[in-house]
Amino acid sequence: MARASTYFFDGNDKEKQTLHRRIRPSEAQFQEQQDRWNALKDALLPALSEETGHTTKSWLQGSYKFGTQIRPIQPGGEFDIDLGVYFCWAGSPEDGRHGPQALKEFAQDGLLAFQRDNDDVLEVVDPPKARCCRIRFEGDFHIDVPVYHLEEEADARSLATEDNEWENSDPKAFYLWFTAKFDDYRRDRVRRLIRYLKAWVALTFDDSEEPPPSVRRK
DSSP: OHHHHTTTOOTTOTTSOOHHHHHSOOHHHHHHHHHHHHHHHHHHHHHHHHHHSSEEEEEEEHHHHHTOOOOOOSTTOOEEEEEEEEEEOSSOGGGSSSOHHHHHHHHHHHHHHHHHHOTTEEEEOSSOBTTBEEEEETTTEEEEEOEEEEETTTTEEEEEOTTSOEEEOOHHHHHHHHHHHSOHHHHHHHHHHHHHHHHHHHHHOOTTSOOOGGGOOO
16 A cells, blocks of 8 residues: 555655656746746736726735646646735725726736737636636636735735625635644645645536535636
8 A cells, every 4th residue: 555655646756657746737837837927917016006006916826826736637727826916005995996896907907918918828818707807828827816905904805806896805814824734744745635636626527517515626
């Protein structure tokens, strides 16, 4: 049984073709994604600050941030990055210059402007998703851009939705919980287990099916 486990992961041989190595993105793929989200962030944030009159910040979230990303499993699948865009002002979400749907429209327009200047962009998905905007790139890759209000003094976040509502959502709190829950050794093991489950979900359910809540993907 101990030998069988090395077909999943072998900490003593990083070049071995284990299941984990096959489903985990390569270093080159990680670098390509990093270059792209940095380019998008550097173009998007200043433009949104100028358009809205609010200071803007960004924060990575989702599987890329948690270290649980997998390669696309099914044909037509894509790498996914979640790049949160935060509009900062003091007070409640309702105290800003713009409502949640308007801020999402600013983000959508910013992605369209980025598309016009970058030939490797395939499309900006229209209409936007309920809780984010999405931009798709060549190379089976997309970036989801959720929009938030950030109250910096209280370190509080609210998610803008397409229904013109503010939703209670704090990806930073979830990330801090995850990193504090396990020591380094156990955290690496948990990340591997999450990758195995995500690969199983991708092989078991196609896009027309809804996975059960226990294994549902974003």
